[in-house]
Amino acid sequence: MIPSLPRSKLSRHAIGGYVVAFFVFLFVPLVVxxxxxxxxxxxxxxxxxxxxxxxxxxxxxxxxxxxxDGPLVNSVGTSVIVAAWVTMLSVFVGTANAFLLERARFRGKAALSLLMLAPLVIPGVILGISILAFASRLAQFVDDIWGLELDILRPGLPLVVAGQFSYVVSIATLTIAARLKRFDATLEEAAFNLGASRAAVLWTVTLPYLRPALVGAAAISFLMSFENFNTTLMLVGSDPPLTIMMYGRMREGASPVLNAVSLFLMVASALIALVLLRRPTRGAGG
Amino acid sequence: MAAETAVGIAAPRARLALLLLLAPALVWLVGLIVLPHLELAVLSLRARVAPRVYELSLGQYRTFIDEPLYWHTFVRTAGISILATVCTLLIAFPAAWYIAKLARGRARSVLFVLCLIPFWVSETVRTLGWMILLRESGVLPRVLVDLGITPAPIEMLYHDATILAGLVYTSLLFMVVPLVSALESLDDSLIEAAYDLGGTGWSILRQIVVPHAAPGIAAGSIVVFMLTLGNYLTPTLLGGKNSLWFTEQIYTQFITRFNWEQGAAFGFLLLVLSTAIVWLGLKLTGQHFGDVMRRS
Structure with missing residues (x-):
């Protein structure tokens, strides 16, 4: 079972063979x-x-x-734009949430921190339809009261960003809060004692310390957004991001151009992964 | 910022800082989570009696019970999800054991990272890979013919087993990671002691390893079940028209038929099932939701 115990040759070969088969299973679809x-x-x-x-x-x-392939290239562009928005919003709100959870004291904090995890257990399809329904109700409301047509509340990229953000920010919050928790508060006190202003302390002490977590959260948010399918499917309008575009093409039939764009994606995610793994971002997710 | 509350400076400023910090969280949670789900609940419970006139109704839920297709799909989705979770656990466990206990030093971290890599790639790409492998004109049927196992290429897509395999594949990461971290924390000397006391491989596994790894097993299983139940891409692409997956019903009602009331009811049923299983899993293993989520 473990190296320090006597193991028969057979069992050693069996588990070795199993692990090889396991990794073949993992990689065969990608290689193909x-x-x-x-x-x-x-x-x-x-x-x-x-x-x-x-x-x-x-x-x-x-x-x-x-x-x-114009439409395909456009959909990659759309995905990048959506992912950039989701990343910005998630890191910003995630940072605020981390300070809220680790530094502030207020009533209902335990409930709030639990609620922040809820989006992770709601199936993506349901996040999508609930936001779709609510946005449509809001649009109706605005139309009834002010007679305004708000396109932003109709299926389209703003809603896709909102839908993806609604759960990606949970992950960003967890990542950033985990690092803030281990922050040594005496560092801030020292800076205060030396006469630094509040903003200066935040800018020169706390945020630099959080940097690895912020970078990690940004990379994960970008990737999560780029690869999201379930929530996006429900909220997408006339300009599909890449995953939706690929799904449509895969249902119609196969063309090696999908393999080409996939290979492109693999290389891109491998690069992001390398950047993340080379940094000493312990506990920064992944 | 909120450090003010900790350090204890002027109260009104601290209040303001707290409010500023709370605002984004509240906009997010109320605007994108709580209110939309309330809206979904309201939608699922109303019936249109005239243009823009609605009344309370359980009609949508009754349709779900009366129409065998709907609840069959629901039960089938739950059943396959449970099966997929069990298979994922059984397949991931030996690999996690190897990484946590048998591999040494650099090999261990390399293998662990190798496990993560396929999941950095979009699920769409991975599913495309399986389609190229399994379709009638694909790689695997061709290999079977070349080896003389089947006389002609067979269609390996569009079976329940294909859906199951695809779901297991997609889920492996979420099982391997918590299992490896649970097994790494198991002290080897406990296993050695059990062995010295006459334990066999099987009894050590059952009495020492599994109880120790239980939190990891539970965390992995809960996450895998949840993701499988809510999956859309893998069942529809690998199962084709016969996939009968519940998320597909939700999509059909919402987007294709524009019957939002029915779609909302289906969505709620899925949400209830998902939450119930997560809750049950946590209760049975005596864990806390927050801990499990943080671990995975």
């Missing part, structure tokens, strides 16, 4: 996606017909590569 992005065929399926870059660079001659 990557490989068929380069297959010289109109359909991502065996057999192998030779290497091509058509699915990235192609344009015109029957094959539309990733970079010539």
């Amino acid at each position: 996606v990557a490989v068929f992005a380069f297959n010289d065929a109109n359909y991502p399926a065996p057999p192998w017909r030779g290497f091509t870059l058509d699915w990235f660079l192609g344009g015109g001659s029957g094959r539309t590569g990733l970079f010539a």
Whole structure:
């Protein structure tokens, strides 16, 4: 069972083989996606017909590569814009929440901190429909009272940002609060004693200390937003983010251009992961 | 900021700081969580009697009970989710054991990170991979033919087993991570002592390892169950038209048929089931919600 106990050769090989099989299971779908992005065929399926870059660079001659596929490239742009908003909002509100949970004292704090975790156990589809329904009620209300048509409350990117933010901020809050909890308050007191103003202390002592958690929370928020599907599906309007676009195309049929954009995504997330893992962000999620 | 309350400076300023800190949290929780769910509850309980005139009704919930398709789908979704959770646990446990107990030094952290990598990639991409592997013209049916196991390529998509496999795959990370951290904290000397006292592999596992890892097992299972129940992408893409997943019913009512009242009722039923299972899981293992969430 453990190295210090006698283990039969058989059991050692069995668990070794199992772990190999486990990792093959984990990686096979990704490898397959990557490989068929380069297959010289109109359909991502065996057999192998030779290497091509058509699915990235192609344009015109029957094959539309990733970079010539307008709607697909636009959807990547949409995802980046949505993710940027969600990240900004989540890190900002998450930081405020962390100070609220770790520093402030007020009645109902325990209930509030529990409520902050609630979005993590609400299925994403339900977050989506409830925000959709509520926004539509608000839009109706505004229309009835002031006769205003508020597009911002109709399915579209603002609602997608709101929907994703509603649970991503829970994760950002947990990440930042965990680091703030371990902060040594005497550092702040020392700065006060040396005559620093409140803003100066926050800016030069507390926030620099929180930096790794802020970076970690930002990276996780960006990734969560970029990959979100369930909530987005319910709130999306006429300009779909990448996950929704890919889903639509996958239902219609397969084209290796999806493999190409997937490979692009894999490389991008691997880069984000590397940045995160190389930093000493202990406890900053992941 | 709120440090003022801790340090204890002028009260009115501290009040103001507290309010400023509270504002974003309240806007978020009230505006995006509490009120929308109240709206959902109201929607699910009303019936339209005339244009813009509504009255209280349990009609939507009655439809759910009267229409076998709906509650069959509900029960089926719950059943497959439980099965997927159990399978995920069984598959993840030996791997987590290897990482936590058998791998040493650098190998351990490398293996752990290797477990995380596939989950940095979008679920859409992973599902695309499975579709290329399993569809009739895909990789695996071709391999089976080449090996002479099947005479012609077989369609491996659109089965319940495919949905199950896809769900297990998507969930593994959320099981491996809490299991590894639970098993790492188990002192090897306890296992050695049990062995010296004549314990066999099985009895050590049952009496020492599982009780110690119970919090990790519970945390992983709860998260996996919740995510599986609310999954939409994997069942619809791997199960095709026969997937009969409950989130799909919600989508159909809300978006396709524009029957928001019915969709809201379905959403509420799913929310109740999800919450009930989470609560039950916590009760059975005597844990606190906050701790479990922080751990995962």
